[in-house]
Amino acid sequence: MGSPMTEITEVVAAVLLRGDAAASEFLLAQRPPGKVYAGYWEFPGGKVDPGETLHQALVRELQEELGITVNDVWPWVCCEFTYPHATVRLRFYRIHAWQGAIAAIEHSAFAWLKAGAAACVEPILPANGPILQALALPPVYALSNAEENGVEAELLRIERALAGGLRLLQLRDKTLAPARRAEFARAVMALARRYERYERYERYERYEEGCAPRVCVLINDDQELARSVGARGLHLSSQQLWQLDCRPDFARVAASCHSAADLARAAQLGLDFVVLGPLLPTLSHPGAAGLGWAEFSRLVERSPLPVYALGGLQPEMLETACRAGAHGVALMRGWR
Numbered sequence: 108m109g110s111p112m113t114e115i116t117e118v119v120a121a122v123l124l125r126g127d128a129a130a131s132e133f134l135l136a137q138r139p140p141g142k143v144y145a146g147y148w149e150f151p152g153g154k155v156d157p158g159e160t161l162h163q164a165l166v167r168e169l170q171e172e173l174g175i176t177v178n179d180v181w182p183w184v185c186c187e188f189t190y191p192h193a194t195v196r197l198r199f200y201r202i203h204a205w206q207g208a209i210a211a212i213e214h215s216a217f218a219w220l221k222a223g224a225a226a227c228v229e230p231i232l233p234a235n236g237p238i239l240q241a242l243a244l245p246p247v248y249a250l251s252n253a254e255e256n257g258v259e260a261e262l263l264r265i266e267r268a269l270a271g272g273l274r275l276l277q278l279r280d281k282t283l284a285p286a287r288r289a290e291f292a293r294a295v296m297a298l299a300r301r302y303e304r305y306e307r308y309e310r311y312e313r314y315e316e317g318c319a320p321r322v323c324v325l326i327n328d329d330q331e332l333a334r335s336v337g338a339r340g341l342h343l344s345s346q347q348l349w350q351l352d353c354r355p356d357f358a359r360v361a362a363s364c365h366s367a368a369d370l371a372r373a374a375q376l377g378l379d380f381v382v383l384g385p386l387l388p389t390l391s392h393p394g395a396a397g398l399g400w401a402e403f404s405r406l407v408e409r410s411p412l413p414v415y416a417l418g419g420l421q422p423e424m425l426e427t428a429c430r431a432g433a434h435g436v437a438l439m440r441g442w443r
């Protein structure tokens with residue numbers, strides 16, 4: 108028999124969401140007196156009973172705790188955390204629809220919080236800090252494609268997209284000549300600054316001066332360029348993922364992953380999110396078979412980091428991706 112410290116308690120937790128993607132809110136609930144961590148705020152949910160599937164446990168917990176019925180749930184991130192009382196494996200699910208009115212059957216109070224803004228309740232269960240950060244990520248991660256579109260046309264596309272609400276952009280274009288790429292990066296940063304609005308985000312020390320930029324540009328592969336143009340984000344290739352021994356010092360760090368080992372490495376380095384692919388055959392690699400949705404789901408099932416699906420996707424595939432466990436979609440051609 109294993110010692111209690113090595114046993115893992117399986118827990119399911121629900122991120123109930125309302126509003127559209129641009130201004131969504133999620134529900135936190137306050138743990139009642141008598142429970143461990145009484146008074147702390149959590150996502151509704153609880154332990155999986157013996158013999159139950161994760162889905163059955165989630166449906167039961169939400170009926171017992173909130174009096175609502177759910178059936179359409181999207182698997183999202185999974186993290187392990189060791190408390191003095193137990194080591195838990197928390198499976199988070201995003202839920203956009205339910206039947207019944209939410210009632211405080213077991214909790215002391217509820218609060219709807221704006222995704223990406225400072226949490227207005229405290230204390231929050233210690234395992235949940237990264238979860239709130241993940242909720243601040245938008246559904247689309249846009250990848251620049253100046254190589255195909257030309258720099259001027261790409262700047263126009265970026266400006267239009269920023270005006271339309273794009274918040275997460277990777278400057279890719281690895282084959283542009285270095286001076287041209289630097290010029291492009293400076294121009295992209297100038298655009299991003301024009302569309303940047305700051306929101307208070309004081310809980311997470313990673314952000315300078317307690318603020319999270321609403322628009323984040325991540326430079327692919329080049330820390331020096333990222334610093335020289337003032338980008339707050341860095342995107343690592345899967346190769347760099349294995350060359351670095353610690354997380355580079357940027358507000359947001361992401362990486363490209365192709366395997367379970369890459370995903371584990373990104374989590375170990377404490378990155379913010381990853382892209383995983385290629386999902387489907389792409390225009391750039393037409394002959395290569397993609398992972399497909401079933402393999403994608405299998406790979407992301409235990410990922411503590413939010414995952415964007417990448418490769419041959421269209422914006423309309425966002426929901427399919429989310430049902431497979433993705434946080435969102437990374438697009439090179441389909442964003443506008």
Ligand SMILES: Nc1nc2c([nH]c(=O)n2[C@H]2C[C@H](O)[C@@H](COP(=O)(O)OP(=O)(O)OP(=O)(O)O)O2)c(=O)[nH]1
Nearest residue numbers: 118120142149150151152153154193195232234235
């Ligand atoms: N429900 C929930 N539990 C969380 C979250 N974050 C987090 O670390 N946990 C931990 C706290 C607990 O150790 C464990 C959940 O156990 P619990 O005591 O709430 O489980 P339960 O509802 O089945 O309650 P009980 O029958 O044991 O009284 O997971 C979260 O966001 N939601």
